[in-house]
Amino acid sequence: MKTIVITSQKGGSGKTTLTANLAVAAELGNHGPAVFIDTDPQQTLATWWNVREAESPKLAPVSLRDLPEKLDALGRAGFTYCFIDTPPALTEQNAQVLKRADLVLIPTRPSPNDLWSLGATLDLVRQSAVPFAFVLTQAKANARITVQTIAALSQHGQVFPSVIHDRVDYAASMTDGRTVLELNANSPAAAEVGELWGFIEKRIRELANVSELANAGKRVKAHA
Numbered sequence: 001m002k003t004i005v006i007t008s009q010k011g012g013s014g015k016t017t018l019t020a021n022l023a024v025a026a027e028l029g030n031h032g033p034a035v036f037i038d039t040d041p042q043q044t045l046a047t048w049w050n051v052r053e054a055e056s057p058k059l060a061p062v063s064l065r066d067l068p069e070k071l072d073a074l075g076r077a078g079f080t081y082c083f084i085d086t087p088p089a090l091t092e093q094n095a096q097v098l099k100r101a102d103l104v105l106i107p108t109r110p111s112p113n114d115l116w117s118l119g120a121t122l123d124l125v126r127q128s129a130v131p132f133a134f135v136l137t138q139a140k141a142n143a144r145i146t147v148q149t150i151a152a153l154s155q156h157g158q159v160f161p162s163v164i165h166d167r168v169d170y171a172a173s174m175t176d177g178r179t180v181l182e183l184n185a186n187s188p189a190a191a192e193v194g195e196l197w198g199f200i201e202k203r204i205r206e207l208a209n210v211s212e213l214a215n216a217g218k219r220v221k222a223h224a
């Protein structure tokens with residue numbers, strides 16, 4: 001099972017929205033079954049999940065203390081992806097969650113305020129020494145600041161090229177426990193989430209190949 005952690009110290013940057021949409025995209029793309037873990041005391045993702053009619057993705061109730069064992073158990077139970085939502089905070093708890101990630105996503109709005117507060121999030125993610133990427137969210141169409149933000153972020157790490165725009169569909173779909181993919185599969189919002197999931201899935205596969213090669217290298221060295 002691959003674990004994707006969505007994190008940012010900045011409140012309202014789109015963590016929960018992205019978590020919900022990406023897990024559903026994984027399932028609809030036949031890469032599931034996916035499972036959610038909500039580590040935010042606000043429990044926004046769990047609240048959304050509770051009003052959701054669809055049976056999947058599942059939500060796993062997990063206390064942070066049990067996280068490592070629970071992730072192993074979810075993997076053994078057959079889940080292929082776990083999506084973990086986190087609170088907008090720089091806490092030891094978030095640091096512990098980050099360490100369990102195969103990939104960390106940092107949603108960022110194209111605004112100076114979001115960029116100014118990014119340094120602390122980035123420090124915490126870097127300390128965990130796991131792969132990460134920025135995802136631009138709530139971007140206004142054709143705004144110069146979007147391009148400027150992508151340029152600024154790419155100095156610090158990978159930026160997913162498909163931007164998530166500011167669209168009513170994101171909030172509207174979540175009110176009744178759905179995602180943009182389920183509200184209208186042919187909408188521009190559904191297309192950008194699908195594209196983003198495509199990039200993430202490919203990145204996860206690339207990272208898995210790199211780690212397989214590294215392990216094979218270690219085995220060869222051990223036998224030499």
Ligand SMILES: Nc1ncnc2c1ncn2[C@@H]1O[C@H](COP(=O)(O)OP(=O)(O)OP(=O)(O)O)[C@@H](O)[C@H]1O
Pocket residue numbers: 010011012013014015016017018040042044086087088137138139164165166167168170171172174
């Ligand atoms: N792409 C988008 N377009 C329009 N509105 C969006 C988009 N993404 C998120 N929103 C809205 O912005 C608000 C914050 O989003 P969300 O709850 O996903 O952020 P968050 O980072 O999880 O917040 P918190 O830090 O409080 O947990 C919500 O009202 C959500 O509906």
Ligand SMILES: [Mg+2]
Pocket residue numbers: 015016017040044045085086
């Ligand atoms: Mg949230």
